[in-house]
Each structure stands twice: as structure tokens, then as C-alpha cells.
Amino acid sequence: MDVAATTDLKALYRALLLPRVIEERMLRLIRQGRLSKWFSGYGQEAIAVGCAWALEDHDYILPMHRNLGVWTTRGVPLRPLFCQLMGRAGGFTKGRDRTFHFGLPERRIIGMISHMAAMLPVACGLGLAARLKREDFVVLAFSGEGGTREGDFHEALNLAAVWKLPVIFVVENNGYGLSTPAHEAIPVEDVADAAVGYGMPGEVVDGNDVLAVIDAVRRAAERARAGEGPTLLEMKTFRMRGHEEASGTKYVPKELFEYWRKRDPIDRFEAYLERAGVLSRAERKTIRAELEAEVREATEYALAQPEVESTPEAERADLFAPPFLALRAPKPTxxxxxxxxxxxxxxxxxxxxxxxxxxxxxxxxxxxxxxxxxxxxxxxxxxxxxxxxxxxxxxxxxxxxxxxxxxxxxxxxxxxxxxxxxxxxxxxxxxxxxxxxxxxxxxxxxxxxxxxxxxxxxxxxxxxxxxxxxxxxxxxxxxxxxxxxxxxxxxxxxxxxxxxxxxxxxxxxxxxxxxxEGIYHVPLGKARVARAGTDATIVTYGVGVHWALEEAAWWAERGVSLEVIDLRTLIPWDREAVLASVQKTNRLLVLHEATRTAGFGAEIAAEIAEVAFEWLDAPPVRVAAEDLPVPFARTLEEKIFSARPRLRPALVRLLRF
Missing domain, CATH: 3.40.50.970 (Thiamin diphosphate (ThDP)-binding fold, Pyr/PP domains)
Structure with missing residues (x-):
């Protein structure tokens, strides 16, 4: 397809220049000591902008930290975006994560986590959603060339190919993973060669040519919308700055900078526009001045915003989404x-x-x-x-x-x-x-x-x-x-x-x-009293409940009354129920099948010892498995490893204290 003939080239130039202007502004702020950290995409703008430009508004993009152009091309307002990037109040994550580690579903952007390639399987899930809903959106997900060595890269490509998902995998090959050159980490010249192993097309694209990027992505998107499955696009580019500014670039040969400086995506597109008679130098100068003023205003606004503040209560309240509360009671049948x-x-x-x-x-x-x-x-x-x-x-x-x-x-x-x-x-x-x-x-x-x-x-x-x-x-x-x-x-x-x-x-x-019968709900975070008792409390869960009930029956024949609390949910666990039982029995034993050291029983025992010490007539006791891998031989598992044989002797110690 003739991308130039179907593109508003002036608008595309503005979109391509905007992230470069932001890059220049951020580097200036770092030198002034007004910004502490920046992951630069300087010289790689054509990839992010071209990918976003090529897709429809309802298509998903999963960018990484050098893909500023995705956010700007998708029209994310600069003021809150800069507040986010600078860690000020008014950003998108309330100060809880940095740079592009967040999502804006209304813009169909799902940001990254720091672990390389981790978002590629997420892209597969979004692509599967498109198929299940019979909708025609596609999903484009970024990875660096270093991330292609991660298992998630291969798992995602395999899943997308097997299920013929509408996913475009874009490898932004900028030559370095922090300081390690690609040739020391990848044994082939072109990552795109991996595509054949997964039965999908693979293509190497000049990542510094914005029109080539748009063309490749549009073709891959058409293929995805037609139900033909995923595509792997390797965009060749170069990282002109450090991994982040503090890293520097001393490990990069000078001749590489010279080679790629001549292939700068902004310079190349400007030369193309000038040759085509689309945009004069004077017009370009005017556009740059407008963008610089816009970026300067937005950055100054963000820097003037207060530091992020919160309370422990507010932070805890946002850890989980509001829980499901439309609980149905069980039927009597x-x-x-x-x-x-x-x-x-x-x-x-x-x-x-x-x-x-x-x-x-x-x-x-x-x-x-x-x-x-x-x-x-x-x-x-x-x-x-x-x-x-x-x-x-x-x-x-x-x-x-x-x-x-x-x-x-x-x-x-x-x-x-x-x-x-x-x-x-x-x-x-x-x-x-x-x-x-x-x-x-x-x-x-x-x-x-x-x-x-x-x-x-x-x-x-x-x-x-x-x-x-x-x-x-x-x-x-x-x-x-x-x-x-x-x-x-x-x-x-x-x-x-x-x-x-x-x-x-x-x-x-x-x-x-x-x-x-039918649908009913047991609330999360609510324990149950599996057996009432007065002499000691056993707190447990899972198979431990059955061990505890068997043991309680044995002790009941001997005149000892044990209360058994079935936690049912470990997170959140029902502190109130356990405290109420311990207040009644004054003795606590925590039982679980898992190994003893750092088992969940330690959390319960420590909590009760801390907040209910005055109610206890004996130290809390933990019964758990031996700190060993689970052995295969049944005799070893049952007699040496298992917590079950330890339960009665532990109860004897607890009750005699």
C-alpha cells in the first residue's frame, strides 16, 4: 500500500516530532537537576508513533518505557502525563508506579511492568477477547530484543499462533539490553526469524522509517482482522541514550552513534517531506515552536504540582477492588x-x-x-x-x-x-x-x-x-x-x-x-467453627481440618474439649474468629500440612501472641511438616515428613503447660 498517499503527512510529522521535543525537554530538566530519572526513547520515535498511527482507535497497544510516542499519538493529555512521569500529584497512578507502568483502557493502552516480555501473554488474552466477542480490534504488543530471550515471549507467540489470535508482536531491536549488545545475547542476526518456528509471518522493518513502520503494521493488522492470526515484526533501530540517563553510554562504540545519527527518524522524515514539497523548513520551524511551547507549559505545570501524599487507610483501600458482596444464601435442600x-x-x-x-x-x-x-x-x-x-x-x-x-x-x-x-x-x-x-x-x-x-x-x-x-x-x-x-x-x-x-x-x-443445590456463596475472609470446644483452639485449613476433627474426637473421649477453627480463607484471614476462640479457650495450636519454617501458621501464632498475650495460658504451638521436600516413599512421607503424627504430642505439651 502507498502509505504516503493515504496519510496526512503534516499531521504525522507533528505526531513524530512531539515525542522528540518531549525527549529534549526531559534531558534539559535532568541537566538542570529538576528531574531525577528518565528512560529515553531518543532516536526510536518512529516505531512508537508509526505503530500507533497505523492502528484504529479501538485497537489495543501494550507499550514499553521507550514508547512515549504511543501515548502522545493516542492523544493522552500532557499535563497529567507529565505529572505521572515526574511522580507528582495528578498523575495516573497516584504515585504508586512510575513512567509508563499503568493502563488507560479508555485509550486502549495497557502499560508495562518491569519484567521483560511479561505483557505479551496479556496481549494474547486481549486478542482472545476480540475473538470471543466477535469484534475486529487487534492487539499490538512491544518487546525489546533482550526480552525475546524470556520464556513469556515464546509462550505468547506459541499461544497466539495456536489460537490464531489477532496479535502483532513488535520487537524494538535497539541493539542493547542495558549494556549487553544484542550479538552477545542473541545467536542470530534477525529476531524475526523466530516467526517461522511458530507458523506466523516474520518481517524485519526499518524502525527509523516511520512510513515503513506504518506500512508493516497496517499489513499485519489487516491480516489479523481477517482471522489469519499473529505477525512478528522486528523493528531495527538504535538506542542513542543510556538504558536510563544515569547509565551513560560509554560502553557503546562511537562509530555506532555516527552510523545511526545519519539515520535519525526525524531528520529522515523531514528530508522526505521537503523533497515531496509537503512541508517547508519555515513550516517545520513553526510546528516545532508550537510543540516546544506546549511541552514547556505542561512540564512546568507538572513540576509545580505538589508531591504525592496519601494515608495508610487510602492506600489499603485501593489494594483490592471492592469485593463481591451480592452473596446468595444456600438453599435448605x-x-x-x-x-x-x-x-x-x-x-x-x-x-x-x-x-x-x-x-x-x-x-x-x-x-x-x-x-x-x-x-x-x-x-x-x-x-x-x-x-x-x-x-x-x-x-x-x-x-x-x-x-x-x-x-x-x-x-x-x-x-x-x-x-x-x-x-x-x-x-x-x-x-x-x-x-x-x-x-x-x-x-x-x-x-x-x-x-x-x-x-x-x-x-x-x-x-x-x-x-x-x-x-x-x-x-x-x-x-x-x-x-x-x-x-x-x-x-x-x-x-x-x-x-x-x-x-x-x-x-x-x-x-x-x-x-x-444451586448457586450460593460462602464469603471470603470468614472462618467457621468446625467444632466447638473450651480447653484449646486448633486453627487450621484444608486437610488439616480433618486431622484436627479426628484428633478432637479422640480427646473428647478422654474429657478434653478442643475447638477447631477452619480458616477457609488465608488472605484475608478471620482474626476476629480466632481471637474470639482463643479468648474462650486460652490456648492456641496452629496446624498445617505445609513445611514449618515461614508457613502461614507462623503468621497466626505471631499475631495472636502479639495482640492476645494476656489471654494465653500457654505459648502458641505450631504443628507443621518437616522442612524437607516431600519424599516419594509413603513411609517416609507419613512417618517423617507429615505434620499429622506431630499433632497429638503437640497437644499434650500445650494442654500440660
């Missing part, structure tokens, strides 16, 4: 269900009630999942809503975030909770922080079958819930009964915040119980 069937029923009812609920995970469609939780679902709901994913835990969770941004309620099954470590970055750095940083609700539920007792060895038996309890922004649920499993999962699916839902594998088919 009940029937016996296994734990696994209660979970399956919750998923089925949620999907029947709301078409925005969809499932993703390995082998969950025709196979029904390794634990058969979703058996028969693909026949009932179809493969668009019951989606087998490749083996890409990080990619699947990142895609779930993209779906949530578009209003879906994705439920991701991690085949075994042990494998959740492969998605750790997406969970703790992306899902957990998004609402606090820029106010986006994140309705993502992650189901994680966990726990031991099945002789499955160190990689299929772990209890790692405490990892995530340390991360602000996540809600952690661990049900112990079929009734709670169903009611808590139905609540989690409606909750506009990320929920990790840990399901104990041992309970799936060994525990049965009464379960109400």
Missing part, C-alpha cells in the same frame, strides 16, 4: 457430594449463569483434566469456553489478565499446584499489583490442586500457599469441605480480584458431605 464433584458443580453453574466465565488449562477439554473436574464440560460449553492450553503456565495466567481487562471471568487450572512456580511472575508482579497501581479490577481465579498424602513425590505434593500469602493484592482460599468448596469457588469466580483457590487432592474423592 442438600445432598451428598464428593469434594471433587462439588468443585465441578460450582464451575458448571458459574458457566451456565454467565457466558463471561471461561476455563483454561492443560488437558481440561476432552480429557476433563487430570482429576476429571471438567469432564463433560467441552460437550456442554464448547471449546471456545473450555480451552486446552499448551504447557505454558505463565502464558495462560498472563492471558487471563488480558481477558479480565476485557470483562471476562477466566478460571485457570494449574494442573498441579507445584507447577504454579512457572507462573510466579505473572501472579505476584502482574495480577497482584494491577488494581493498586492503576485501578483495574482483575477477575482471575486460579485453581491449584495441591498437597500430599498420595505418595506422589516432591513435585506433585507441595503445599506452597504461604508463598502467595506474603504478596499484597492476592486472595488465598483453601476449602476443607464439599459445601465450602462449592460456595467459596462460586464466590471466587465473582470476585473482582485475583483469587488463588487451593484444592487438596487427597480430599477430592475421600471426603463427602452435604452440599446445597
Amino acid at each position: 442438600r445432598r451428598e457430594l464428593r469434594f471433587v464433584d462439588a468443585i465441578s458443580e460450582a464451575l458448571r453453574l458459574a458457566m451456565e449463569q454467565d457466558e463471561r466465565v471461561l476455563l483454561m488449562g492443560q488437558d481440561i477439554a476432552e480429557y476433563g483434566g487430570v482429576f476429571k473436574v471438567t469432564e463433560g464440560f467441552v460437550e456442554r460449553f464448547g471449546k471456545e469456553r473450555v480451552r486446552n492450553t499448551p504447557i505454558i503456565e505463565s502464558g495462560a495466567v498472563g492471558a487471563a489478565l488480558g481477558l479480565a481487562i476485557e470483562g471476562f471471568k477466566p478460571v485457570v487450572e494449574i494442573q498441579y499446584a507445584d507447577f504454579i512456580s512457572c507462573a510466579f511472575n505473572q501472579i505476584v508482579n502482574n495480577l497482584a499489583t494491577t488494581h493498586y497501581r492503576w485501578g483495574q479490577p482483575v477477575n482471575v481465579t486460579i485453581r491449584a490442586p495441591f498437597g500430599g498424602g498420595l505418595g506422589a513425590g516432591p513435585f506433585h505434593s507441595q503445599s506452597k500457599e504461604a508463598w502467595f500469602c506474603h504478596v499484597p493484592g492476592l486472595k488465598i482460599v483453601v476449602p476443607a469441605t464439599p459445601e465450602d468448596a462449592k460456595g467459596l469457588l462460586l464466590t471466587a469466580i465473582e470476585e473482582p480480584n485475583p483469587v488463588l483457590f487451593f484444592e487438596h487432592k487427597l480430599l477430592y474423592r475421600s471426603v463427602r458431605g452435604p452440599v446445597p
Whole structure:
């Protein structure tokens, strides 16, 4: 296509020059000591501006920190943008994150996190949303050449290709990842060559030629809108400044600067416009003066704004989106269900009630999942809503975030909770922080079958819930009964915040119980008294509830009354219920299957010792697994590793103190 013939070249020049003028202004402010930090995109403006220019307003763009031109070309007002960049009041994140680490959904821009390539799976989720909604928007996501070595790059390309998603992957190859030249990190000349491995087109583009950028992106967008899937575009450019200004550029050979200085995108476009008789030097000078005045005014405005201030209460209030409160009470009619069937029923009812609920995970469609939780679902709901994913835990969770941004309620099954470590970055750095940083609700539920007792060895038996309890922004649920499993999962699916839902594998088919029919909700953050007692309190969750109830029955035959508190939710955990029990019994034992050191029980014991010390007749006691990997041999797991044999001796010590 003839880009020049279909483009308002004067308007394009203004759009291309604006980020350069901002760059010049920011560098001047740094030299004056009025700005402390700046990630420069000087010399790379044609890529950001060209990509934004080539797309429609309803298309999504996921930029990085050298893509200022995306924000300006999309018309983001300069005053609040500069307040954001300078960390002043009036920015978009209330001072909670810097530069371009935020989203503006009204401008269809979803900003980055600092972890390279992490937003590429999110782009896949947005692209899947376009397909599911039968809408024609496409998604363009940026990565640096260094980020293409990250697993998320490959997981995202693979997922987009397998599902034929309308995603354009743009690799901004500027030659350096901080100080490491690309040739020391990448064994091929062109990153675009990777495209063939994923069955998509790949193209190398002159990233300093704004018309070439527009042409390549428009062609890729047309292909995506036609349902032909993703494209990988490698934009060759150069980083004329340091990684950030404090880094400097001493490690870059001088001849490289000279080579690329002659290929400056502004100079090249100005020369083109002059040759074409479109824009004279005098007109260019006038446009520059106008933009400089506009930028100067906006930066001075931002610098005059006060520093960001807040209160602990306000910060805590914004950590989570307002919780789901439209809770339905259970119906009186009940029937016996296994734990696994209660979970399956919750998923089925949620999907029947709301078409925005969809499932993703390995082998969950025709196979029904390794634990058969979703058996028969693909026949009932179809493969668009019951989606087998490749083996890409990080990619699947990142895609779930993209779906949530578009209003879906994705439920991701991690085949075994042990494998959740492969998605750790997406969970703790992306899902957990998004609402606090820029106010986006994140309705993502992650189901994680966990726990031991099945002789499955160190990689299929772990209890790692405490990892995530340390991360602000996540809600952690661990049900112990079929009734709670169903009611808590139905609540989690409606909750506009990320929920990790840990399901104990041992309970799936060994525990049965009464379960109400239809949809009902168990509130998050509310414990239950599983057994009332007066002599000591056992606080536990998951399989520990069943251990505690068995032990309480044994002690009851000997005249000792133990109260068992089932937390149900670890984050938030019900302090009031635990405090009320301890005030009554004056003794506390915390029990969990996970290893002892830094287990969640330590948090409960420490909290109670701190705030309820005067009620205690004995020090709090923790019962947990040995600090070892879970052994494969059943005798080793049951007799050496497991917390279960330690429970009775610990109670003896507690009661005798």
C-alpha cells in the first residue's frame, strides 16, 4: 500500500516530532537537576508513533518505557502525563508506579511492568477477547530484543499462533539490553526469524522509517482482522541514550552513534517531506515552536504540582477492588457430594449463569483434566469456553489478565499446584499489583490442586500457599469441605480480584458431605467453627481440618474439649474468629500440612501472641511438616515428613503447660 498517499503527512510529522521535543525537554530538566530519572526513547520515535498511527482507535497497544510516542499519538493529555512521569500529584497512578507502568483502557493502552516480555501473554488474552466477542480490534504488543530471550515471549507467540489470535508482536531491536549488545545475547542476526518456528509471518522493518513502520503494521493488522492470526515484526533501530540517563553510554562504540545519527527518524522524515514539497523548513520551524511551547507549559505545570501524599487507610483501600458482596444464601435442600464433584458443580453453574466465565488449562477439554473436574464440560460449553492450553503456565495466567481487562471471568487450572512456580511472575508482579497501581479490577481465579498424602513425590505434593500469602493484592482460599468448596469457588469466580483457590487432592474423592443445590456463596475472609470446644483452639485449613476433627474426637473421649477453627480463607484471614476462640479457650495450636519454617501458621501464632498475650495460658504451638521436600516413599512421607503424627504430642505439651 502507498502509505504516503493515504496519510496526512503534516499531521504525522507533528505526531513524530512531539515525542522528540518531549525527549529534549526531559534531558534539559535532568541537566538542570529538576528531574531525577528518565528512560529515553531518543532516536526510536518512529516505531512508537508509526505503530500507533497505523492502528484504529479501538485497537489495543501494550507499550514499553521507550514508547512515549504511543501515548502522545493516542492523544493522552500532557499535563497529567507529565505529572505521572515526574511522580507528582495528578498523575495516573497516584504515585504508586512510575513512567509508563499503568493502563488507560479508555485509550486502549495497557502499560508495562518491569519484567521483560511479561505483557505479551496479556496481549494474547486481549486478542482472545476480540475473538470471543466477535469484534475486529487487534492487539499490538512491544518487546525489546533482550526480552525475546524470556520464556513469556515464546509462550505468547506459541499461544497466539495456536489460537490464531489477532496479535502483532513488535520487537524494538535497539541493539542493547542495558549494556549487553544484542550479538552477545542473541545467536542470530534477525529476531524475526523466530516467526517461522511458530507458523506466523516474520518481517524485519526499518524502525527509523516511520512510513515503513506504518506500512508493516497496517499489513499485519489487516491480516489479523481477517482471522489469519499473529505477525512478528522486528523493528531495527538504535538506542542513542543510556538504558536510563544515569547509565551513560560509554560502553557503546562511537562509530555506532555516527552510523545511526545519519539515520535519525526525524531528520529522515523531514528530508522526505521537503523533497515531496509537503512541508517547508519555515513550516517545520513553526510546528516545532508550537510543540516546544506546549511541552514547556505542561512540564512546568507538572513540576509545580505538589508531591504525592496519601494515608495508610487510602492506600489499603485501593489494594483490592471492592469485593463481591451480592452473596446468595444456600438453599435448605442438600445432598451428598464428593469434594471433587462439588468443585465441578460450582464451575458448571458459574458457566451456565454467565457466558463471561471461561476455563483454561492443560488437558481440561476432552480429557476433563487430570482429576476429571471438567469432564463433560467441552460437550456442554464448547471449546471456545473450555480451552486446552499448551504447557505454558505463565502464558495462560498472563492471558487471563488480558481477558479480565476485557470483562471476562477466566478460571485457570494449574494442573498441579507445584507447577504454579512457572507462573510466579505473572501472579505476584502482574495480577497482584494491577488494581493498586492503576485501578483495574482483575477477575482471575486460579485453581491449584495441591498437597500430599498420595505418595506422589516432591513435585506433585507441595503445599506452597504461604508463598502467595506474603504478596499484597492476592486472595488465598483453601476449602476443607464439599459445601465450602462449592460456595467459596462460586464466590471466587465473582470476585473482582485475583483469587488463588487451593484444592487438596487427597480430599477430592475421600471426603463427602452435604452440599446445597444451586448457586450460593460462602464469603471470603470468614472462618467457621468446625467444632466447638473450651480447653484449646486448633486453627487450621484444608486437610488439616480433618486431622484436627479426628484428633478432637479422640480427646473428647478422654474429657478434653478442643475447638477447631477452619480458616477457609488465608488472605484475608478471620482474626476476629480466632481471637474470639482463643479468648474462650486460652490456648492456641496452629496446624498445617505445609513445611514449618515461614508457613502461614507462623503468621497466626505471631499475631495472636502479639495482640492476645494476656489471654494465653500457654505459648502458641505450631504443628507443621518437616522442612524437607516431600519424599516419594509413603513411609517416609507419613512417618517423617507429615505434620499429622506431630499433632497429638503437640497437644499434650500445650494442654500440660
